[in-house]
Amino acid sequence: MVGKDLPLILALDTSNISEAESILDEIGGSLKFLKIGHRLFAQGGSAFITSTINKGFEVFLDLKLHDIPNTVKIALEEYLDLGIWAITLHTAGGQQMLEYAVDAKKKLGSCTNILGVTVLTSHDEQSWEAVNPGCGMKDALIARSKACKNAGLDGLVCSPIDLPVIMDFAGVELMKVVPGIRLNAGMDDQKRTNSPIDAIKRGADYIVVGRPILSAPDKGEAVKMISDQIQEGLLWKNRL
Ligand code: C5P
Numbered sequence: 404m405v406g407k408d409l410p411l412i413l414a415l416d417t418s419n420i421s422e423a424e425s426i427l428d429e430i431g432g433s434l435k436f437l438k439i440g441h442r443l444f445a446q447g448g449s450a451f452i453t454s455t456i457n458k459g460f461e462v463f464l465d466l467k468l469h470d471i472p473n474t475v476k477i478a479l480e481e482y483l484d485l486g487i488w489a490i491t492l493h494t495a496g497g498q499q500m501l502e503y504a505v506d507a508k509k510k511l512g513s514c515t516n517i518l519g520v521t522v523l524t525s526h527d528e529q530s531w532e533a534v535n536p537g538c539g540m541k542d543a544l545i546a547r548s549k550a551c552k553n554a555g556l557d558g559l560v561c562s563p564i565d566l567p568v569i570m571d572f573a574g575v576e577l578m579k580v581v582p583g584i585r586l587n588a589g590m591d592d593q594k595r596t597n598s599p600i601d602a603i604k605r606g607a608d609y610i611v612v613g614r615p616i617l618s619a620p621d622k623g624e625a626v627k628m629i630s631d632q633i634q635e636g637l638l639w640k641n642r643l
Contacts, residue, residue: 409633410603411626412436412463414582414613420447430622431460433630436488438463438611452485461488463580463611467520469493472503479507479517489516489580491560494547501554516558516578519551521569524562524583527594541568548573558608563597566605574606581607586615586628599629603636 413430415437417423423443427434437460443451444464455462464487468475475492482490492504504517521544522531531540544561548569551559558578561569569579585596591614602610612629619625 407433407435409630409637410436410607410609411629411633412438412580412609412611413616413626414438414440414465414611415443416440416613416617417443419443420451426617426622427458430616430626431458433623433626434460436461436463436609438465438613440465449485452487456486463487463489463491465491467491467493468504469496470500472496472500475500476503476507479504480511483508483511483513483515485515487515489518489557491518491520492556494519494521494550494559498550498554501550501556505555517556518558518560518578518580519547519554519556520560521547521551521565522562524595525592530594544568545572548577551577560611562595563602563605563607563610564595566602566607570606578608579606580609580611582611582613584610584612584615584629586625599632600636600639603633604639 413434415423417426420443437455439452439462452462452464464482468478475496492501501519508517522540528540535543544565545568548559552573558580559574560580562583563581566579581602583593583596584599584602585593586598588596599610616622616625
């Protein structure tokens with residue numbers, strides 16, 4: 404089995420849309436979920452989102468919205484109209500901002516999953532402390548995942564390393580979408596990483612993978628290796 408039937412989301416972090424299209428020509432047949440971020444959205448806007456959905460993909464629009472509640476709400480009234488699978492908000496915006504987002508979803512009767520980003524996977528304890536002095540990362544994770552739950556969000560985004568804390572304190576019922584996946588750790592800006600199999604075993608419902616696929620010499624082989632690990636992790640979980 405390859406990625407199409409598995410909870411694998413490709414982070415389509417390419418330089419431009421034509422590069423994204425040629426990657427999809429190469430490996431798109433084995434994928435169902437694509438994460439589109441600021442760069443391709445800035446280039447292609449909603450037309451690009453719609454054409455990607457029309458090709459049969461589920462689109463996860465990762466804009467990490469973070470603003471005053473009303474501004475997030477009125478922005479969502481536009482984004483939720485696109486028919487995307489999921490969109491992210493940054494939980495640093497606070498519970499009221501998350502609640503306003505849920506109001507927008509209810510108002511539109513939208514099926515899009517609204518996900519709260521907890522703590523970026525690129526933070527380590529030191530970089531976290533530098534911008535959140537005196538607030539432990541674990542405390543922030545717990546408070547932010549509780550805010551997602553209390554506001555009625557569909558899920559959250561967290562590092563694979565954070566999954567045990569999330570599972571213990573607030574995240575069991577929430578969908579957990581997990582970036583920071585590495586086959587080999589320590590090569591780039593991502594700090595709190597784990598392998599696909601361990602992320603699934605720890606409770607990830609979906610994993611998000613960008614560079615380990617996009618920078619691989621054989622992208623199809625990278626998708627297969629990751630898919631094999633996801634399957635192994637799911638088999639392990641189903642045996643529990
Ligand atoms: O290339 P890589 O696998 O690191 O890509 C991870 C993707 O997930 C990037 O697009 C990044 O913006 C996104 N992401 C993340 N950490 C979060 C939320 C989103 O790495 N907490």
